[in-house]
Amino acid sequence: MNKSLILISNDDGIDAKGIKILTKLMQQLGDVVVVAPDVPRSAQSNALTVTQPIRFRKIEEEEGMIRYSCTGTPTDCVKIALNEILNRKPDLLVSGINHGSNSAINVIYSGTMGAVFEGCENGIPSIGFSLASHFPDPDFGYFEPYVLKIAQTVLEKALPESVCLNVNAPCGEIRGVRVSRQCKGYWTKEFAGRTDPAGRAYYWLTGYFENMEPDAEDTDEWAISHGFISIVPDKIDLTAYEAMETIRSWDL
């Protein structure tokens, strides 16, 4: 039987600690090919590079593991891997381990999840792993056995059609795993204004997340803030089916 082929990407870039750990873990499960951005490309969502061409180059190869760096976004990385690098569809795509949480609405901004959605669109079982820590050198140790088990289980059982996983872990000890839903919330006070030496204003993105349902125990935010790993099954069909009849009734 062929060994499993596992495609790995992220948005923190090819040199991030998280993707190196993820690569080591996945080598226990199959042959791995890493295609990741050459520099950090956080919060790139599902962005594509369309106004300039992209390039990629092999930077390391050893038995069962090849690493490529790519000038594109995380989504570009997956596209280039599927179209130009791999000679067959991978059995699994994993993205991360992201330095920072991708829970709640952050899932739509996340480059880590951008790579995952691209895998999902192409029919590949795909998982994003994120650690809710912004320390420069976070401890992934508690999370690692869970990453391995979740990836192994998805390899064995696959995933429902057009469904991928958004896995977020708390920082520190882990009490267990909760299958959750995306918490409702939004960002506020999102810019820090500065003035340049010429007197012109400029703005850095920052902000605070407002959790609209802090007491709901079935959300990803609740799980993470209570010491659990959150697994949210996500889908790439954004249709709000339950709203269709309402809009139809408007007789446009």
Added chain:
Amino acid sequence: MNKSLILISNDDGIDAKGIKILTKLMQQLGDVVVVAPDVPRSAQSNALTVTQPIRFRKIEEEEGMIRYSCTGTPTDCVKIALNEILNRKPDLLVSGINHGSNSAINVIYSGTMGAVFEGCENGIPSIGFSLASHFPDPDFGYFEPYVLKIAQTVLEKALPESVCLNVNAPCGEIRGVRVSRQCKGYWTKEFAGRTDPAGRAYYWLTGYFENMEPDAEDTDEWAISHGFISIVPDKIDLTAYEAMETIRSWDL
């Protein structure tokens, strides 16, 4: 009674024909504030600018209409409008009119829809308008009365909570409006390889859309290809609720 306040953005940039037409149309419905990218930023999805600051400047003001150009992505434009420009929450956000379709899976890559999702996250009734034409100077004329009627109806009736609209029009005459769902499909043969004078390869994103369900009459692709405007109600909660029990049964 106060006039409605309408926020307008897009991803083709402040100088695109589509946003100028949309602005003229919306001036019939209320006071409009345009905050759009200074240059074309197509396929930016929900990307955020995090590694550099952003700037904006007023480029035009007349009775009931102000236009700002912004160095950020479409999502940044909406964030800067809500946080730094507007003194109250707008009654409506419209994005477009995009030069090119945002149907099917393209909704996840679209910067036009990135602006719409950002409005939706902030509780604003939000609509993306796109024309399925890539001509440099497309004729928006057939679409215009529909854009006006859809926007007016949403202003009057609002939208279900956390739901926004992805409206795509065919090129040319229009047979009517169909409330649709997102068609299943994916992109293939996505890169055109080139070689630079130094002999190094580079890749331009291109490709063909593979419709996985060409005969399904309830999809956005079917509507557009049969001369109808497609309205897909979209949501920003990506949770695949129907998959939660399956994942739970894995006992991770």
